Amino acid sequence: MDKKKLIVYDTCKKTDVEVEVSVEFYNTYTRLLWKEDNDDRSFYKHQTVESDLIGCDHLDNFHECIEYSEEQYEEEYYGEPEPDKAELIYNALACLDESDRLLIFGLFFNEMTEAELAEMLHVTRQTIINRKKRILAKLKELIEGFPAD
Secondary structure (H helix, E strand, C coil): CCCEEEEEEEECCEEEEEEEHHHHHHHHHHHHHHHHHHHHHHHHHHHCHHHCCCCCCCCCCCHCCCCCCHHHHHHHHHHHCCCHHHHHHHHHHHCCHHHHHHHHHHHCCCCCCCHHHHHHCCCCCHHHHHHHHHHHHHHHHHHHHCCCC
């Protein structure tokens, strides 16, 4: 069987070491390196540098280029619901069964994960997911059914 040699980094000795490998492994390894290098070149070819965007009318489409203060960020992404909508949500929550309300409060108000809640209630995570879907659908129906002020 033909053999080829590769130079690889030995993490134990912290040096480069020459290793003998099969031709098939060598070809696969070099193809992977070529593909990685080609992917990198293709990626950087299509990248837009932020300095190219300065003075551009479309800069507002690139949120990563806009600097937000922590307050602005939280206000934009986690803003308080409008007062009338908040009241609708709380009224709908009041119409739920106690166990359904506890699940929603655990997930959305106490920021528990589905896995944590499942462990606490001694059920599977999938059970929590199914209940959450059912409860959210019920909340949606309740909110849409309330009369508009």
